[in-house]
Amino acid sequence: xxxDYGNDAAIAEKGVSPKTWGKQDDIRMWKNVVVVSxxxxxxxxxxxxxxxxxxxxxxxxxxxxYTLATIYATIILSCFFLPTLIIKKLKVKNSLVLCQFMYxxxxxxxxxxxxxxxxxxxxxxxxxxxxxxxxxxxxLSQMGTYAGRMKGVxxxxxxxxxxxxxxxxxxxxxxxxxIVSVTVLKPEEEFNMTQDEINLMCGANxxxxxxxxxxxxxxxxxxxxxxxxxxxxxxxxxFAVIGPLLIFFFLDPLSNYGEDERREQxxxxxxxxxxxxxxxxxxxxxxxxxxxxxxWSGIEQGWFGASFTVAYIKCPIGIQYIGYFIIVYASADAFxxxxxxxxxxxxxxxxxxxxxxxxxxxxxxILLEWTPTTHSYLYLFAVMWGMADAVWQTQINAFYGVIFxxxxxxxxxxxxxxxxxxxxxxxxxxxxxQLKVFMYLMLAWLLASYIGxxxxxxxxxxxxxxCSVYACTGGVVAPKEQEEK
Numbered sequence: 001x002x003x004d005y006g007n008d009a010a011i012a013e014k015g016v017s018p019k020t021w022g023k024q025d026d027i028r029m030w031k032n033v034v035v036v037s038x039x040x041x042x043x044x045x046x047x048x049x050x051x052x053x054x055x056x057x058x059x060x061x062x063x064x065x066y067t068l069a070t071i072y073a074t075i076i077l078s079c080f081f082l083p084t085l086i087i088k089k090l091k092v093k094n095s096l097v098l099c100q101f102m103y104x105x106x107x108x109x110x111x112x113x114x115x116x117x118x119x120x121x122x123x124x125x126x127x128x129x130x131x132x133x134x135x136x137x138x139x140l141s142q143m144g145t146y147a148g149r150m151k152g153v154x155x156x157x158x159x160x161x162x163x164x165x166x167x168x169x170x171x172x173x174x175x176x177x178x179i180v181s182v183t184v185l186k187p188e189e190e191f192n193m194t195q196d197e198i199n200l201m202c203g204a205n206x207x208x209x210x211x212x213x214x215x216x217x218x219x220x221x222x223x224x225x226x227x228x229x230x231x232x233x234x235x236x237x238x239f240a241v242i243g244p245l246l247i248f249f250f251l252d253p254l255s256n257y258g259e260d261e262r263r264e265q266x267x268x269x270x271x272x273x274x275x276x277x278x279x280x281x282x283x284x285x286x287x288x289x290x291x292x293x294x295x296w297s298g299i300e301q302g303w304f305g306a307s308f309t310v311a312y313i314k315c316p317i318g319i320q321y322i323g324y325f326i327i328v329y330a331s332a333d334a335f336x337x338x339x340x341x342x343x344x345x346x347x348x349x350x351x352x353x354x355x356x357x358x359x360x361x362x363x364x365x366i367l368l369e370w371t372p373t374t375h376s377y378l379y380l381f382a383v384m385w386g387m388a389d390a391v392w393q394t395q396i397n398a399f400y401g402v403i404f405x406x407x408x409x410x411x412x413x414x415x416x417x418x419x420x421x422x423x424x425x426x427x428x429x430x431x432x433x434q435l436k437v438f439m440y441l442m443l444a445w446l447l448a449s450y451i452g453x454x455x456x457x458x459x460x461x462x463x464x465x466x467c468s469v470y471a472c473t474g475g476v477v478a479p480k481e482q483e484e485k
Contacts (some may be wrong), residue, residue, distance in 0.1 A: 017058075021150040028252060029147050029151070031164050035250045036096075036139060037169035043100050043243030044170065046107050046236035047125075049177030052326055055208075055306045055430070056314040057229060058113045060242040062208040062431035066108075066308045067122040069427035072420045073299075074126025079416050080274040083134035092142075094249065095135040100244035102128030107240045110233040124358040139254055140166065145409060146257040171337070174330020177236070178323035185224050185320040198316045204368050204436040206311035224319060273413055280410035286403050287411065288364045289456050290396075291418050292449035298422020299442060300360060304329065304385055307430045307438065312367065317375045325382045332386030337394050344395065349459055356391035359384045365438050365456045403456065 013349035054064030087095045102124050140162040148155030181196050224232075253259070281287050344352045363381050370377075397415070399433070404411035428436045 006339045008170060019154055021147070025147075025150070029143065031141060031250070032252050033140065033165050034169070034376040035246055036136060036480045037166045038101065039096070039243045039247040039251070040136065040166070040244065041169050041173055041176075041243075042239045042259045043103055044173040045177040045180075046101055046240035048173050049181055049323075049326070050107055050110060050233070050236050050307045052309060053181065053232075053319070054245050055310040056319045056322060057110070057224070058118070059209060059310065063113070063115060063118060065208070065427045065431045067118040068302070068306065069424050069431075070119055070122040071106075071126045072423040072427070073130070074123050075129050076420045076424065078127050079420070080277065080413065081271075083131045084273070086131040087135055087138065092135045092139050092259060095131055096139070096251070098126035098193060099132035099135065099250045100240075100247065102132075103246075104237065107237045108231060110236075110394055111230060136166075142254055142259065143257040145281055145298070168334075169339070170333040171330065174326050174334075177239070178327045178330075180235050180323075181232060182323035182327075184228055184235070184319060185323070193316065199371050203311055203316035203371055204434075204439060206307075206312075206315055206435045208431050273410070276410040277413040277417065280407060286456055286459075287414055289452040290399070290403070291414070292445065292452045293392075294396060294418040294424070295422040296446055296449040297396055298424075299418040299426045299445065300389060300392065300422075301387070302388075302423045302426025303438075303442065305428065307428055307435055308367075308382075308385070311435050312378055312381075313375070321375060325378065329382040329386040329389075332383045333390045333393075336390035340390055340394065349395065349399070350454075351475075352391055352395060353450070353453060356388040356395075357446060359388040360446055361443065363388075364443055368439055370437060403460070 049070055051438040054068055058064030058067070083366070086099070090098060106118075106121040106125045109117040141159055144159035144162050148158050163359075193201075281291070309325070313319075313322050313325055340352060363384050365379065400411050400415055427440065433441075444470075
């Protein structure tokens with residue numbers, strides 16, 4: 001039986017007293033939630049929007065996309081070892097500040113975008129990404145657990161509210177950053193590609209230009225001036241620096257919320273987590289079946305940021321329009337991330353997942369055959385892709401929590417690993433294949449991913465006997481049963 005958080009005796013049994021928590025403590029608690037959220041919002045207003053422009057700003061030889069591939073390759077290597085090491089050595093607040101400053105080097109490298117500046121900066125960013133996200137999750141979870149005990153309420157309620165506020169503020173990066181980009185990247189001359197050139201070079205026929213193609217392409221593609229790029233990078237650099245400074249000056253250390261107690265109960269080391277992650281993948285058939293869909297969640301995000309933006313926006317109509325499309329995409333994504341949770345409660349998980357797969361399939365099929373003659377329809381495609389992404393990002397996470405009860409740590413380590421591999425695959429394939437070929441591969445992978453997911457739902461229906469595969473809203477796999485899968 002769990003702790004009765006509303007009972008003073010139960011709270012005292014946990015070693016704390018509800019009498020010591022006052023109104024000022026509540027104010028400081030919510031202040032810390034907002035500070036963490038705003039710190040990440042400012043940082044990712046810079047990073048996410050600069051990343052979305054890499055395939056357009058640094059198009060030559062695919063250098064921009066290769067930097068993104070470097071980031072995710074480094075995250076794959078670092079996510080098992082560095083979070084535990086850095087957080088243990090520096091504690092949570094200092095880890096957040098240091099790792100966020102590691103992002104600023106990548107923004108600064110945009111002032112001189114060469115292989116020798118962008119790749120090392122991307123590598124450093126990748127090293128800081130995994131510890132930063134782990135530190136953020138640790139801070140909010142530990143503060144919620146501590147405050148819940150002190151207030152005499154279930155900590156899970158507070159933690160869910162903390163993450164709700166965090167993602168509500170965090171997701172607005174797509175609005176603020178793209179207001180900047182559409183303002184700065186106004187064209188200095190009229191975009192003058194002919195329809196024949198668009199048919200030949202853009203859309204599904206797009207291929208990343210090589211270095212010796214740059215001069216010949218310069219007459220048909222209108223890019224931003226160096227002054228515009230420097231202005232954009234300077235504004236984004238300011239955003240990136242504000243993030244860690246907010247956390248450094250205004251965030252209370254986690255020691256105020258029992259950090260030392262948490263450190264005494266540390267989880268697996270990096271090596272142990274690595275071994276548990278691969279053991280979980282090899283020995284758990286559910287993990288093997290859901291892995292293709294997890295990889296898809298990285299592929300579809302990477303494709304939108306690295307391929308759609310350059311082939312269907314920058315190439316035919318101009319880089320200055322990319323910001324408008326990302327605002328539309330991010331707004332649809334954020335809105336549906338909230339509303340689809342309620343929809344799932346009404347109609348079940350399978351129809352929601354099926355809807356997302358159908359949206360992706362429809363967009364890919366249309367874009368394979370459609371030449372971007374007008375950009376008005378492209379906004380609809382951006383909305384549809386954002387709606388599907390909202391399902392993949394929120395519900396795959398939730399699905400992991402449902403089917404891997406008792407094995408969350410290795411399960412979510414697998415999630416981080418395979419999603420990062422999806423990003424990496426998207427960036428490498430977009431740089432080395434004609435877009436049409438890449439999109440056919442995406443179709444095949446999505447279909448295989450959906451089949452793997454459906455098999456899990458069928459097996460769950462057989463196992464529980466009471467959960468309809470067409471309206472399944474839950475179905476918890478007991479920890480012991482998972483070992484047998």
